[in-house]
Amino acid sequence: MKGFHRQNKLFSLCGLNCGLCPMYLNKNCLGCGEENHSCKIARCSMEHNGIEYCFQCNEYPCEKYEKIDKFDSFISHRNQKSDLEKARQIGIEAYNAEQEEKVEILGTLLAGYNDGRKKTLFCVAVNLLQIHELREVLGKIENRSDLETLTLKEKSTFAAWLLKAAAEKNNIDLKLRKKK
Incomplete structure (x- = not known):
């Protein structure tokens, strides 16, 4: 996504553990929004002054998180919300x-x-x-x-x-x- 870049390639802004994903390990994915990947959460981050993690937003959890953990992609989405909470509690x-x-x-x-x-x-x-x-x-x-x-x-x-x-x-x- 143009203009969106992440420093932390292990943990996405929405709570996915990218460093444990087969697509990322195979170098088929560069992570959140890099290059041509479109992501509504990355776009939202840019609209909110480039927050690093969704839990830093005053609107979190928002409607984007209503069904985010119901299905998986190449990596499990089951712990997204709990992993974001853990990162918030213990620090990045x-x-x-x-x-x-x-x-x-x-x-x-x-x-x-x-x-x-x-x-x-x-x-x-x-x-x-x-x-x-x-x-x-x-x-x-x-x-x-x-x-x-x-x-x-x-x-x-x-x-x-x-x-x-x-x-x-x-x-x-x-x-x-x-x-x-």
Whole structure:
């Protein structure tokens, strides 16, 4: 979008964790409103003196947020509002530090445990699970005594199983929700 630029490429102004999105990771998306991407929320930000995050606006939450978390795109939208609130409460620097750790965990999962079929699952799981749960899952993976003898497919299946178990324990569905 002409005239709109973001400094923070990990966390969008509307609350998406862009750094955990498969499109962003594949370099198919440059983030909020960059280049030819049109976004009504980016346009709104420009109309409100270029606020960095929607929670900074006196009108937030506005009508743009009424159904924002009902469906997903390439990344889950389920935690947009709660992630914006968390960032507001703990501050952007602390929120970004957590997101950077999540990006590292996702990188580890994709580099060492993706059999070519788990990228979306790993992205959604890292986005929706809490950081302490992800650390625990990664610890279980890395501490498995026979890890070095497993094939990539077996490692991938084990990592996916642990992530699904952590999600199930918290009543989290790791499938992206499509618009019907």
